[in-house]
Amino acid sequence: MLRRIPRFLRVSIVLAIVAAVALTVYQSWSSGVVGTGGWTQTQWGPLGPADRDLLVKVRQANLWEGPTGQQASQQASSPVVREVGAHLATEHTDLDAQTRKVADQLGVLLPAAPNAQQQGWMTEISAATGSDYDRIFVQRVRQAHGIVLPLLAQVRVSTRNSMMRDFATTGMQFVNRHIGYLESTGLVDYNALPAPPDPTVFTFTGAPGGQDLVMPTLVILCCLIAAAGFAAAFRRKRSQKSRSTMVDPPRRAPLPVPVPFPLPELVAIPGPRGPSIDPHPSLPLVLPGEATGPRHAVRPRVRN
Amino acid sequence: MNDGLLRTAWLTGLGAMVAGPPLLWLATAPREPMWSRLAVVSGFFALTVLICAAVLPSRLRSLNRAFGIESVMEVHRFCGVSATVLVLVHLACVLINDPRSVALLNFFSAPPRAQAAVASTAALVLLVGVVALKARLQLTYESWRWMHVGLASAVLVFGALHVVWLNHALLVPAMSAAFLVLVAVVVAVASYRWVWRGLLDPATEFVIHEIRPESSTISTVVLAPRGKEAAWSFVPGQFAWVRMGRSPAAEEHPFTISSSSRDEYTMFTVRHAGDFTRTLTSLAPGTPVWVDGPHGAFSGDIKECSGFVLVAGGVGITPMMSMLRTAADRGDRRPYRLVVVASRQEDLLFREELGFLRGTLDLVVTEVMRRPSDDWEGHFGDLGFGLLSLVLGSTENPESVDFFLCGPPAMIHSALEVIEDLDVDPARIHTELFDFV
Numbered sequence: 001m002l003r004r005i006p007r008f009l010r011v012s013i014v015l016a017i018v019a020a021v022a023l024t025v026y027q028s029w030s031s032g033v034v035g036t037g038g039w040t041q042t043q044w045g046p047l048g049p050a051d052r053d054l055l056v057k058v059r060q061a062n063l064w065e066g067p068t069g070q071q072a073s074q075q076a077s078s079p080v081v082r083e084v085g086a087h088l089a090t091e092h093t094d095l096d097a098q099t100r101k102v103a104d105q106l107g108v109l110l111p112a113a114p115n116a117q118q119q120g121w122m123t124e125i126s127a128a129t130g131s132d133y134d135r136i137f138v139q140r141v142r143q144a145h146g147i148v149l150p151l152l153a154q155v156r157v158s159t160r161n162s163m164m165r166d167f168a169t170t171g172m173q174f175v176n177r178h179i180g181y182l183e184s185t186g187l188v189d190y191n192a193l194p195a196p197p198d199p200t201v202f203t204f205t206g207a208p209g210g211q212d213l214v215m216p217t218l219v220i221l222c223c224l225i226a227a228a229g230f231a232a233a234f235r236r237k238r239s240q241k242s243r244s245t246m247v248d249p250p251r252r253a254p255l256p257v258p259v260p261f262p263l264p265e266l267v268a269i270p271g272p273r274g275p276s277i278d279p280h281p282s283l284p285l286v287l288p289g290e291a292t293g294p295r296h297a298v299r300p301r302v303r304n
Numbered sequence: 305m306n307d308g309l310l311r312t313a314w315l316t317g318l319g320a321m322v323a324g325p326p327l328l329w330l331a332t333a334p335r336e337p338m339w340s341r342l343a344v345v346s347g348f349f350a351l352t353v354l355i356c357a358a359v360l361p362s363r364l365r366s367l368n369r370a371f372g373i374e375s376v377m378e379v380h381r382f383c384g385v386s387a388t389v390l391v392l393v394h395l396a397c398v399l400i401n402d403p404r405s406v407a408l409l410n411f412f413s414a415p416p417r418a419q420a421a422v423a424s425t426a427a428l429v430l431l432v433g434v435v436a437l438k439a440r441l442q443l444t445y446e447s448w449r450w451m452h453v454g455l456a457s458a459v460l461v462f463g464a465l466h467v468v469w470l471n472h473a474l475l476v477p478a479m480s481a482a483f484l485v486l487v488a489v490v491v492a493v494a495s496y497r498w499v500w501r502g503l504l505d506p507a508t509e510f511v512i513h514e515i516r517p518e519s520s521t522i523s524t525v526v527l528a529p530r531g532k533e534a535a536w537s538f539v540p541g542q543f544a545w546v547r548m549g550r551s552p553a554a555e556e557h558p559f560t561i562s563s564s565s566r567d568e569y570t571m572f573t574v575r576h577a578g579d580f581t582r583t584l585t586s587l588a589p590g591t592p593v594w595v596d597g598p599h600g601a602f603s604g605d606i607k608e609c610s611g612f613v614l615v616a617g618g619v620g621i622t623p624m625m626s627m628l629r630t631a632a633d634r635g636d637r638r639p640y641r642l643v644v645v646a647s648r649q650e651d652l653l654f655r656e657e658l659g660f661l662r663g664t665l666d667l668v669v670t671e672v673m674r675r676p677s678d679d680w681e682g683h684f685g686d687l688g689f690g691l692l693s694l695v696l697g698s699t700e701n702p703e704s705v706d707f708f709l710c711g712p713p714a715m716i717h718s719a720l721e722v723i724e725d726l727d728v729d730p731a732r733i734h735t736e737l738f739d740f741v
Contacts, residue, residue, distance in 0.1 A: 005371050006378040009315070013353065013386060016323035020345050023330050028338035056337070112334050113472045116405040116418075123415050216403035220396045226429075227392035230385055233436055 028109070040107070044163035047106055051164045054155045055103045056111060058171055061148050062099060064114035064122055065141055065178075066092035071126065072137050081134045084181045088141065095174050102167045118144070138187040142179065146193060149175045307606050310370045318359075321489065322352045325482045332478045339401035344473060346397055350390035351463055354428075355486055357383035358460060362497040363545070365599055372601035373543075374737055381435075388432045391425050417469035424462035431455040446555055460490060501596055502552025506531050509550075512591045513569055518653055522619060523585040524562065524573045530592060537598075539605035540565050540626035541708070543736075544597020546572060548584065554594075555580055560710070560736070561598065562622035564629035570595070573622045573653070602708065602736040603627070609706040611638055611699045615687065615719050617645040617711020621653050623736060624710065632664045639699045640667045645687060645715055647674045670695055687719050693726060710736040 040047050065088055072085025103110050114122070121140045128136045152175060156168035182188060326348040333344070360367070360380040368376055398405050408418035431452065434441065438448060467473065467483060474480040501508060509530035516524040525546075529536055538544075538561055547556035557580055563571035574581045587593070604612055604627055614624040624642055631640065646652050658669050672691065676684040683691060696702045707723055709716050716735055723733055 005311070005315075005375045006382070009318070009379045010382050012315075012319060013322055013383070016319070016327075017349055017390075020323070020326045020330060020349065021342065023327075024338060024341045024345055027330065028341065109336050110334070111336050111340060112475065115402050116408050120407070120415060213403050216399045216406040219406055219409065220399045223392040223396040223399075227389040227396075230388050230392075230432060 042106055042161065042163070044106070045161040047108075047161050047164070048159070050155055051106070051159055051161055052108045054151050054164070054168065054171075055099060055106070055108045057148055057151055058099050059096065059103070059110045060114050060118060061144060062092045062096035063111070064118040065144065066096060068122055068125060068137065068141060072133075076134050076137065077130050078134050078185070080185050081138065081187070084185055085137070087181055088178060091174055091178070095171065098167070098170065102163060106161070106163060134185070135187050135189075138182050138185050139189060139192060142182040142188050143193055145175050145179050145182070149179070307370060307601075310366060314367055314370050318356055321359075321486070322349070322356050325352055325479065325486065328478055328482055329473060329476070332476050333473070334476075337401065339397055343394055343397035343401050346390050346394040347467075348473070350387050350394050351467065352486065353383050353390060354387040354460060354463060355490055357387055358456060358490060359493050362493045363501060363596055363599065364493070364496075365597070368599040369539075369542075369601055369606070372734070372736075373599055374735060375601075384432060384435070388428050391428055395425070415469075417466055417471075420462045420465040420469060424459050424466060427455045427458040427462065431459065498552045503550065507536060508594045508596055510570065510593050510595050512587045512589050512593060514589060515585055515587065516571075518573060519650060521577075522573060522575050522653060524571050525584060525587075526563075527570045527572070527593065527595065528568070529570075536570065538565055538570075539598070539603040540630040541603035541605075541623040541736075542598035542600045542626075543602075543623070544572075544595045544599060546584065547594050547596075548587070548591075550592075550594060556594075556596070557581070558599075560602075560622040560626070562625045562629075564626065564633045566630060566633040573619060573625070575619050600736065602710065602734055604706060604708070607706075609638070610701060611640075611705040613641045613643065613692070613695055613699075613705055613707045615643045615645070615692075615707065615709045615711070615715075617715040618647075618651065619653070620709075620711030620715075620736075622710075624708065625654055625657075627708070628658075628661050628665065628667065632661055637666060639705075640665055641695045641698060641705075642667060642669045643672060643687070643692070643695055644669065645672045645674065645711065649673065649677060649680065668695075668698060687715070687722060689722050689725055692719070692722050696726060704732075706732045706734065708734045708736075713737055 067089075069085045069088030069092060073082050073089055074085075076082045076085055100110065102108075113119075121144070125133065125137050125140060149172065152168045152171045155164055156172060159165050159168065326345045329344055329348055330341075333341070336344075357380055360376050360383065371379075408414045409422060411419055411422050414422065434443075434448075434451065434455075443451070464487060474483060507529075510527040511530050512525065513528040514526040516526060518524055541560070543558050543560040545556045545558050547554040559572040559574055561570060562573040563569060574585060576582045576585055584593070602623055612627070614627065616624045621644060628640060628642070630636075631638070642658070644652060652671060658667070661667055662669065670691070671682050672687060673680050673682060673684040676682075696705060699705050705728075707728060709719050709723075716737060720733065720735070
């Protein structure tokens with residue numbers, strides 16, 4: 001059993017990982033995110049990938065702009081910015097409740113945290129003080145609203161789902177109003193906002209373009225190749241180890257065993273206690289009670 | 305607790321630690337997109353497998369007794385490599401979920417949670433890289449050991465900080481409880497290994513009673529417990545780490561106990577191969593030494609055995625001596641067949657005592673000489689099928705005999721090959737290889 005335990009444990013760990021991945025894929029599959037080309041039927045009409053993406057993006061916007069607005073309502077130096085922050089906090093709470101309700105009815109999975117870029121903005125804003133805080137807060141939040149508005153507009157004009165159409169309409173009202181609040185502070189640097197899209201490039205969902213995906217793709221490939229490399233190196237090492245045991249060491253001389261004790265004569269070997277089973281006489285047999293035993297073989301004090 | 309139950313308890317505990325948190329996340333977490341969920345699940349698996357890799361070699365006596373040090377170290381290495389693979393898969397899932405996250409890899413502009421993740425990953429990749437290249441780097445055991453412990457601590461600390469600062473999974477109360485349990489396990493095991501056993505436990509303190517030369521290159525170190533009420537008991541065949549300073553940072557080496565488990569003194573028979581063993585075997589009686597043990601499952605006491613074939617090479621005879629001496633003290637009537645492999649006649653140890661033990665035990669000693677002199681009349685050459693089948697055949701029930709092998713790796717591997725040819729049940733083959741590096 002002991003020699004089999006490592007294999008048993010290894011197989012158990014691999015099985016647990018495979019089971020968890022299978023469960024994850026199943027959970028996503030049963031929610032209609034993968035496997036149906038991204039389209040599912042709902043009672044409000046077909047629901048497509050752009051509809052789901054919009055709900056995710058609005059949810060993420062709520063997750064960072066709500067708390068950031070709340071923070072600005074307390075930390076901003078200008079009273080106007082404090083007021084804008086308070087409006088944003090209240091309205092994003094309201095919009096988030098609507099987003100979650102719609103997503104729940106349409107069976108769309110929502111993230112629980114803002115994305116990395118948004119968390120980066122939160123860190124950047126929190127780290128600023130005084131008038132810098134006001135300026136960075138207004139600029140970043142205004143910029144973010146500028147990213148979500150076209151997504152809302154795209155879904156508003158092209159979705160096949162009536163509930164999403166209503167949601168996009170409501171969302172556009174919120175976002176337009178927020179842009180108005182932010183610009184009313186007079187702190188928006190319009191020249192620092194991202195340039196309008198090149199009319200020759202068609203971007204449907206605002207997802208990152210091909211250029212932006214080069215680096216992430218390279219990193220993903222490196223990760224997977226390195227992971228496979230580590231696993232393969234470990235396996236090769238193991239198999240080399242076991243191969244080496246297969247090599248029979250060169251023999252210096254023919255084994256003398258069959259000469260004194262040919263195998264067919266095994267039955268003729270005397271009883272186990274017989275000293276003659278040891279074919280050479282150099283190891284003495286010392287009987288109990290003989291005073292000539294080696295000093296540490298005759299143990300005088302033995303615990304009971 | 306009996307050993308079967310002990311094994312089941314450890315397997316259950318380790319299994320729950322590895323698979324529990326990821327499965328708990330799948331059961332309790334709010335719904336989220338597939339790649340995001342895969343990222344979290346792979347991240348949690350990486351963390352729990354890492355913790356498993358850290359717990360396994362922490363000298364937990366009951367764990368080492370349940371599985372044997374060889375199995376424990378093999379699973380430790382597997383966990384280390386698996387955790388590295390899982391961390392890289394986790395990173396790939398994070399990027400597939402949101403390609404913009406690639407910006408988080410820029411260490412200087414990234415938020416602390418990403419910096420912690422990058423630091424942990426870099427330390428882990430470095431750790432596994434050094435292990436893979438250890439033969440080429442030619443590091444000493446001590447520098448390798450401290451680098452290993454240091455990098456592993458960095459991996460765990462930065463990994464935990466990544467989870468805390470991310471504050472994503474911990475928003476679910478069940479996950480936050482599971483994370484606290486994992487942290488508590490790591491802190492408890494590390495404190496036990498480095499503070500209690502390494503520094504405080506009075507049961508680890510011994511004094512040199514006697515140094516007994518066995519041959520020109522081998523001596524037996526006889527130790528007595530320092531405290532009168534020191535709790536110390538072992539089963540024959542187990543080993544312990546011995547160090548000459550109280551600090552857990554002191555240099556230490558593993559040695560098999562060679563004395564009877566009923567003996568008043570604890571003995572280690574060591575070859576004066578390096579500075580450490582030379583210093584150890586020249587200590588004056590009364591000098592304190594610290595012993596972390598007993599460890600291991602290389603013993604006929606762990607499971608029921610009806611007979612023994614003991615194959616020993618060089619100082620690999622020490623666990624066999626412990627088994628035979630204990631058997632003699634217990635009045636054991638089971639058959640013992642000892643095969644001693646030595647390079648030269650001078651390397652044969654304990655011959656007088658083995659002669660004495662033949663009178664009190666059902667013991668047959670077969671000595672095999674690698675480089676025999678002209679006057680050698682016994683077996684010589686390699687351990688072959690013929691010799692081992694002869695030895696096995698001399699017991700009454702060859703099918704219920706257990707094999708114990710201890711010695712140089714090359715000897716163990718060739719003996720294992722022959723034993724496999726003898727169709728011995730793998731559950732009856734026990735080996736001891738001190739391959740920690």
